[in-house]
Amino acid sequence: MRKKIVAGNWKMNLSKEEAIQLYKEIDAKRKTISLKSTLIVFPPFIYLDCLKSFNLDIEIGVQNFYPEEKGAFTGEVSVSQIKNMGATYTLIGHSERRMYFHENHEFLKLKVEAALKHGLHIVFCCGEPLEIREENTQNKYVKKQLVESLFHLSEENFKKITVAYEPIWAIGTGKTASSSQAEEMHAAIRGFISDKYSKNVAENCSILYGGSCNPTNAAELFACENVDGGLIGGASLKSEDFLKIANSF
Numbered sequence: 001m002r003k004k005i006v007a008g009n010w011k012m013n014l015s016k017e018e019a020i021q022l023y024k025e026i027d028a029k030r031k032t033i034s035l036k037s038t039l040i041v042f043p044p045f046i047y048l049d050c051l052k053s054f055n056l057d058i059e060i061g062v063q064n065f066y067p068e069e070k071g072a073f074t075g076e077v078s079v080s081q082i083k084n085m086g087a088t089y090t091l092i093g094h095s096e097r098r099m100y101f102h103e104n105h106e107f108l109k110l111k112v113e114a115a116l117k118h119g120l121h122i123v124f125c126c127g128e129p130l131e132i133r134e135e136n137t138q139n140k141y142v143k144k145q146l147v148e149s150l151f152h153l154s155e156e157n158f159k160k161i162t163v164a165y166e167p168i169w170a171i172g173t174g175k176t177a178s179s180s181q182a183e184e185m186h187a188a189i190r191g192f193i194s195d196k197y198s199k200n201v202a203e204n205c206s207i208l209y210g211g212s213c214n215p216t217n218a219a220e221l222f223a224c225e226n227v228d229g230g231l232i233g234g235a236s237l238k239s240e241d242f243l244k245i246a247n248s249f
């Protein structure tokens with residue numbers, strides 16, 4: 001059975017005190033319900049060490065890193081430094097990194113390799129902008145993102161990847177993909193993985209949906225056969241909303 005995952009991308013939000021409070025609230029509230037999903041949070045990495053020190057049963061990941069081992073890369077953080085701080089997951093390919101920081105397919109491929117080398121689990125984000133959806137060429141667009149940055153991997157390494165489909169037009173806009181749009185793309189992604197690797201690899205790959213997912217629409221999205229959870233931005237900043245989403249299976 002595929003792993004169900006609900007992950008919170010905190011982006012560049014929260015003071016240290018707020019981050020601690022949110023993390024502790026998530027932990028306290030999750031103990032009052034029986035969740036079917038694994039929880040991951042992606043805080044700003046300056047809070048990693050502090051959050052890790054509470055030793056709670058919530059996976060912690062990073063939103064970014066630089067794919068070199070060490071050296072003169074002012075302002076950057078390496079995978080081994082991240083691992084050293086206790087992170088177990090990383091996002092790669094988020095549309096905000098692609099867009100604002102010009103991370104292209106080739107660079108994302110380097111990030112994928114660096115993360116795998118150090119044993120970090122990867123949540124690889126893909127998704128099309130509005131103009132591509134309007135042209136109805138979204139499947140081709142998303143396939144290229146997978147082919148260029150992931151499909152060079154061996155089957156063994158690909159099995160370590162979680163995919164997050166995040167249509168850019170739905171991120172932070174309040175405009176969610178309908179459950180049929182999400183299901184259609186998730187099924188297509190599973191098909192691409194099956195064609196490249198095998199049906200078995202595809203069946204075992206968790207594919208998350210991201211883009212204005214909230215406590216009201218999560219249940220309908222998560223009920224789709226090929227949707228295995230969510231990558232949550234805005235709604236992950238409130239423990240109650242995040243837990244309601246995580247409890248929507």
Ligand code: PEP
Binds near residue numbers: 171
């Ligand atoms: C995201 O940035 O990964 C995201 C899904 O954001 P939001 O939920 O705010 O649309």
